[in-house]
Amino acid sequence: MKRICLYLVVIMVGCIEPYFPSELKSNEPILIVEGFLNTNGDSKIILARSRSIIDSSQPAFETGATVWIEDENGNTTTLTNTWNGNYILENISLTAPKYRLRITTPDQQQYASEFVPVLNAPEIDSVTWRATNNEKIEVLVSTHGEPTSSPYYQWTFEETWEYRSYLNSQYFFDTNSKSVIYSNQNNYTCWRSGLSSKINIESTNRFNQNRVSNLPLTSFGWNDERTTVKYSILVKQYSLTKDAFTYWQQLKQSNEDIGSIFGPLPSELKGNLKNLEDETKPIVGFFSIGNATQKRIFIPNSAFPPPSTFRITPYRECTYDTLFLSNIPEFSGPPSYLLGGELYDGDRLIGYSYSVAFCVDCRMSGGTNSKPSYWQ
Amino acid sequence: MKHSFLVCITLLGLSLFLNAQDTSQPITGTFNNVKFSEFVSEIEQQSNYRFYFNTHELDSVRVTIQAMRKPLNEILNLIFKDTEFRYSIDRYAYVYVTHRNPIIAELPTYFFSKDFAATESTDLDNTRFTEAEKVKTEKVLVIGTRGTNTKATATLAGYVRNNKSGESLVGVTVMIEKPLIGAVTDGNGYYSITLPKGPHVLKINSLGMKGVEKSIILHADGRLNIDMEEDVLPLKEVIIESSRDETVLGLQMGLEKFDFKTMKQLPVALGEVDVIKTVLTLPGVQTVGEGTVGFNVRGGATDQNLILFNDATIFNPSHLFGFFSAFNPDIIKDVELYKSGVPAEYGGRIASVLDLNTREGNRKKWSGSGGISPITGRLAFEGPIIKDKLSFLISGRSTYSDWLLREIPSSAINKSEASFYDLNANLNYEINPKNNLAVTAYTSHDAFKLQGDTVYSYQNHVLGLKWKHIFSNRLLGNLTTNYSGYEYTIQSTANPVNAFNLDYSIRQLQTKADFDYFINSKHALSFGAGILRYDLQPGNYQPVGSESIVTPDQLQTEQAVENFVYVGDQFEVSPKLLLYGGIRYSLFANLGPRNIYLYPQGTVRDAGNIYDTLTFTKGKRVVSYGGPEYRFSARYNYTRNASFKVSYNRHRQYLQMLSNTTAIAPTDVWKLSDPYITPLIGDQISLGYYLNHGKRSIEVSIEAYYKWMQNFLDYKGGAELIQNHHIETDVLNAKGKAYGAEFMIKRTSGKLNGWFSYTYSRSLLQTKGSSSVETINRGSVYPSNYDKPHAINLIANYKFSRRYSMSANIVYSTGRPITLPVGKYTANGVDRLIYSDRNQYRIPDYFRTDLSINMEGNHRIKKLAHSYWSLSAYNLTSRRNAYSVFFKSENGVINGYKLSIFGTIIPTLSYNFKF
Incomplete structure (x- = not known):
């Protein structure tokens, strides 16, 4: 196991190394509720079940629960369980100022959240980026709201970037006929995407304006795969209540800010939901509802500064070889190899470059070759 | 023998x-x-x-x-x-x-020194010298005139001083053996002893000084000043030896004393002798981890220790994130740590008193001392301004660690900066034999910038004045007035729009009068009164620069007055039974101007349900608290070499630190008691058995204690402690209890000496509020952050020759409790952790071995400069002791980590000198 030892400060030789305590008690699975019912798009609530930290199996979800929202007059709208623990609100017409979430789990436990106000986020002023002098690209968000509207914000994002495989292939090798066949299928350019994993929140109530200026959301190295062709990020902005902000802040502290000498101690999360019959039955989570706003930006590779080190891509170890036309009869072909481009001696085609499939087909490193609809 | x-x-x-x-x-x-x-x-x-x-x-x-x-x-x-x-x-x-x-x-008197110098190179058995020196006496002194005193007894009083520097010596035992009567010098080096008339042999023993015996013939009340000679032999044994009579015969229990020499012999982490690191080697003292100066005494929190520097309170005793304590070791005369049986003159904190006294400055000649280690340099000068009357001592210490930071090949670190210094100046003026004036000034400063752009800095300031006056042989008084301040500043200007400056400060002004009245040989009375004034600026958040949109935000200032009176009597019922009874009455008033928010009765306090605000004008009493604090101790000498002691103590604490981090952070704030945050009350019962064995060089002690703490501060999950206008909505009221037993065996002389201690202790808390938000761990008892049931300390010193010695320090303790997640869940592709009950797990046990070798220069008494080299290896086994174990969600995946502070052996060479 590789040890990462850091000089934390001065002469003190601090050392952080991977570690798992030998005895971890596992509790009864706890019902977890996560979600912001975004009436302006992905309107979903996730019901999950906690599991042991050392459990590396598939995530556990709560399926088959009855989930609905309810206004203060008792009008209800039911959410549909689409897949796993995802519950979707399909017919969005929010008319009341406040709603609460109700859940009946398959084991007939009744849960309810507090009534929360429908909060509409202000428009995002800008999503920008800057290159820092430690060779990072930082994506920043700025916004402002009405002085009287909520000073608490949360952002999530979805980033997508275009990348290319090691060899551009227009041919494939047909093992049956032992021949090279032209193909128009694109497996050279792919798109990879990811969701924000960090909790991004900010409060402006220490400022004299309800304004967030250049708050860093995410960063990656100049040599990251994201900088190779084109990068795009879609930032979603939510307005939070004070309680929701506190909940996310606590979750952030216990999950991300932990581990430094003066770091906060982890603490028990409570949230705004409870079991209606037995308050001691644990449920963790926070229910929020409102309209999110969003903004997307694109950054082409030409805009990024050149890194001082090799780019970190899945293709760093790739090499190619040449398949001469004369060698085609003996060539064993796929699945382990794929052809790249044509090789010419003057005007004469003499063969094809080839490499292992992973280096040729960009889909094999996890991306998709279908161009996203929003891609520019 | x-x-x-x-x-x-x-x-x-x-x-x-x-x-x-x-x-x-x-x-x-x-x-x-x-x-x-x-x-x-x-x-x-x-x-x-x-x-x-x-x-x-x-x-x-x-x-x-x-x-x-x-x-x-x-x-x-x-x-x-x-x-x-x-x-x-x-x-x-x-x-x-x-x-x-x-x-x-x-x-x-020249007899020994001559012989001594002559035998410098021969390696004589030290015990011979020690024994020989003990019997050395001077002339017989006749005190009073025969027949002038008609009573059967007479009182002898005077100062005990260092013969070279003229400094008064504290805690010196002055005693006769037949009948067994003894006295101890007070903070001014003053003693008073009432003896039957006639010839006596006074035995005078002190820390690091050669024992003196004086033959006297006492006819009437009189004065006898005693000069003691410093033990120039760098003997480890001398250091501990002096207090050994006191361990068994003294009344005090739960008291640990040491001086510079004890500190010097311990292996140190960064080449710097350190007061608080030495305190940590004592039984009953714990810390949450390496690199923190905060210490926990018998299950108490770090803010429950009263740290006194020449009678003035120090609020943050740390330098450089806590790797050094804020005191220059060269100027420290002695250090006392009271863990139980605290006399009535001390108050204000419930767990312990750490009393540091600096030297007064050499009254006879100019001298200096200093030291160089890889991190710090220090220098002290002292000498007479008017010989035997007015002396001074100044010292300074600073770090040059910045160059080290820059050498570290990590961009995150080499952009960091850290610096500190501390300065101290003392002036001591003996106006006449009855009046003495001492002035002390101290400041410490720290500034650091880690990776980012935020600059942290903090300072301690102390200014004190002490007037000692001797009214008569039996009555003496001290008038002390001092100022203690602490402040920190956080500044960030990287983003001009959010640039800010945050200030915090606490100031304490104290005036007190203390008296000692030696009524007769049976009763020694101490009494006094004092007043403390507190002024706090709990937070002032201001924009920096014209672009900044930061709203100025200033928390309400806090001010309070604390008054106290106390009286205590030490009563010698018989030579075997010694009693102490004391009572301290403290009265605290939180004063306006202040706004107090009102919350509906029976609901959870929350900023959202404030229904009214009470406004108190300047000087108006917001709330007051007070009550008696009882102090009781008894010693029963079961034989000459064995005693039982018992004590009971109550303490009240009106100033608490708000901290929800593991270690003391520089940004932790002190908070005065107010209508919602009630004073801490601590009670402790302790019981001890003490034994001297075999030529009295082996000491064995066992102490057991039980402690109750009320109104302990605990925090709601995610409590915000900085710039919080209604901190009462984030704090919880907990109850604490602690109990344990400390076993110690000590060898005080011989080539191999040192001590071994084993401590069993528990420190438990319970937070049971009226609602689930105000309850921790469902109201059940849970271990505190510093509950470490088993602790073993072994300190061994071995002297090869007079110039070379070696020390080893072995520490073992149970790992401290931590909170680990009860589970994880996955949502939107991200793994997140959830926590439930607090402190249900422990980090791995702690084990460390240190070694140091001291090389002294030659031992001619008269030479230009005395010096010694100290080579130490901290964490010899390179064990990666866990500071914490934690799980973190990184890129949506849960990873477990162990953080160790000193993950490797740290060798240091330091050079120290004295001239």
Whole structure:
């Protein structure tokens, strides 16, 4: 196991190394509720079940629960369980100022959240980026709201970037006929995407304006795969209540800010939901509802500064070889190899470059070759 | 042991020889089977000789002798031949007759130093010297005139001082053995002892000083100042030895004392002798982890220790994130840590008192000291301004760690900066023998910038004035007034729009008068009163620069007054039973201007349900608290070498630190008691058994205690402690209890000495509010952050020769409790952790071995500069002791980590000098 030892400060030789305590008690699975019912798009609530930290199996979800929202007059709208623990609100017409979430789990436990106000986020002023002098690209968000509207914000994002495989292939090798066949299928350019994993929140109530200026959301190295062709990020902005902000802040502290000498101690999360019959039955989570706003930006590779080190891509170890036309009869072909481009001696085609499939087909490193609809 | 006996005999012979030169008066007479007393009266008539002896003891001695112009010693030699009686004659012609142990009447002072220098290179057994030095005495002193005092007793009082620097010596025992009567010098080096009239041998023992015995003849009340010689031998054993009589015979329990020499011998992490690191080696003292200065005494929180620097409170005793304590070790005279049985003059914190006293400055000559280690450099100067009257001591210490940071090949670190310094100045003026004035000034400063752009800085300030006045032999008083301040600043200007500056400060002004009244040999009374004024600026958040949109935000200032009076009496019921009873009454008032928010009764306090605000104008009392604090101790000497002690203490604390991090952070804030945050109350019962064994170089002690704490501060999950306008909505009221037993065995002399201690202790909390939000761990009892049930400390010093010595320090303790997640869940592709019950797991056990080698320069007493090199290896086994174990969600995946502070061996070489 590789040890990462850091000089934390001065002469003190601090050392952080991977570690798992030998005895971890596992509790009864706890019902977890996560979600912001975004009436302006992905309107979903996730019901999950906690599991042991050392459990590396598939995530556990709560399926088959009855989930609905309810206004203060008792009008209800039911959410549909689409897949796993995802519950979707399909017919969005929010008319009341406040709603609460109700859940009946398959084991007939009744849960309810507090009534929360429908909060509409202000428009995002800008999503920008800057290159820092430690060779990072930082994506920043700025916004402002009405002085009287909520000073608490949360952002999530979805980033997508275009990348290319090691060899551009227009041919494939047909093992049956032992021949090279032209193909128009694109497996050279792919798109990879990811969701924000960090909790991004900010409060402006220490400022004299309800304004967030250049708050860093995410960063990656100049040599990251994201900088190779084109990068795009879609930032979603939510307005939070004070309680929701506190909940996310606590979750952030216990999950991300932990581990430094003066770091906060982890603490028990409570949230705004409870079991209606037995308050001691644990449920963790926070229910929020409102309209999110969003903004997307694109950054082409030409805009990024050149890194001082090799780019970190899945293709760093790739090499190619040449398949001469004369060698085609003996060539064993796929699945382990794929052809790249044509090789010419003057005007004469003499063969094809080839490499292992992973280096040729960009889909094999996890991306998709279908161009996203929003891609520019 | 045979050797030492021989040395004594030789010395005796020498002394007799020398004395005979001065005082021989020939004796003539015929005695036939007469009583010894008759013989004496005859001799006294025909010569100047005066005899001192115990009539009872010498009843059996009959004298049959014929003498014609014979020297007295020849006659006495004949008389006492084949008896167990010994005698000595001093130059004043006083003759002492004793049973078995001769009094060494006189010995020229140069005798030893001469011999000492001559034997410098030979490796004599040290014990011989120690034994020999103990019997060294000076002339017999006559105090008062015979017949002027009609009472059976008389009081002797005076100062005990260092003969070289003229500094007063604290905690020196002055005692006679028959009957057993003793006194201890107070903070000014003053003692007062009431003894039966007649001849006595006063034994004076002190930390790091050569033991002195004084033969006195007490006729009436009188004054005797005693000069003690510093033990120039760099003997480890000397250091601990002096207090050994006190361990068994003293009343105090739960008291740990040490001085610079003890600190110096311990292996250190970064080449710097450190007060608080030394405190951490004592039984009953714990810390949450390495690199923190905060310490926990017997299950108390770090803010429950009263840290006094020349009587003034220090609020943050740390430098450089806590890797150093904020005190320059060179200027420290002595350190006392009270863990239980705290006398009534101390108050304000419930767990312990750490009392640091600096030296006063050499009153005889100019001198200096200093040291260099890889991280710091320090220098101190002292000397007389007016010889024997006015002296000064100044010292400074600073770090040059920035260059080290820049050498580290990590961009995150080499952009960091850290610096600190501390300065100290003392002035001591002995106006006349009855009046003494001391001024002390101290400041410490720290600034650091880690990776980012935020600059943290903090300072301690102290200014103090102390006037000692002796009213009479039996009554003396101290008037002390001092100022203690602490402030921190956080500044960030990287993003001009959000640039800010945050200030915090606490100021404390104290005036108090303390008196000691030695009523008689049975009663010693101490009493006093004082007043403290607190002014806090709990937070001032301001924009920096014109672009900043930060809203200025200033928390309400806090101010309060604390008054106290106390009286305590030490009562010697019999030589075996010694009692102390004390009471301290403290009264605290939180004063306006202040706004107090009101919350509906019976609901969870929350900013959202404030229904009214009460406004208090300037000086108006917001709330007051107070009550008696009882202090009681008793010692029963079951034999000369064994005693039982018991004590009970109550303390009230009106100032608490708000902190929800593991270690003390520089940004932790102190908070005064207010209508919602009620004062901490701590009660402790302790019981101890103390034993000296085998030539008294082995000491064994066992102490057990039980402690209750009320109104302990606990925090709601995610509590915000900085710039919180209604902190009462985020804090919880907990109850605490702690119990344990400390076992210690100590060898105080010999080539190999040191101590071994084992401590079993628990520290538990319970937070049970009216609602689930106000309850931790469902209201059940849970261990505190510093609950470490088993702790073992072994400190061993071995002296190869007078110049080379080696020390080893072995520490083991149970890992501290931590909160680990009860599970994880996945949502939107991200793994997140959830936590439930607090402190249900422990980090791995702690184990560390340190080693150090001290190399002293040669030991000529007179030379330009004394110096020593110290080579130490901290964490010899390179064990990666866990500071914390934690799980973190990184890129949506849960990873477990262990953080160790000193993950490797740290060798340091430091050079220290004294001139």
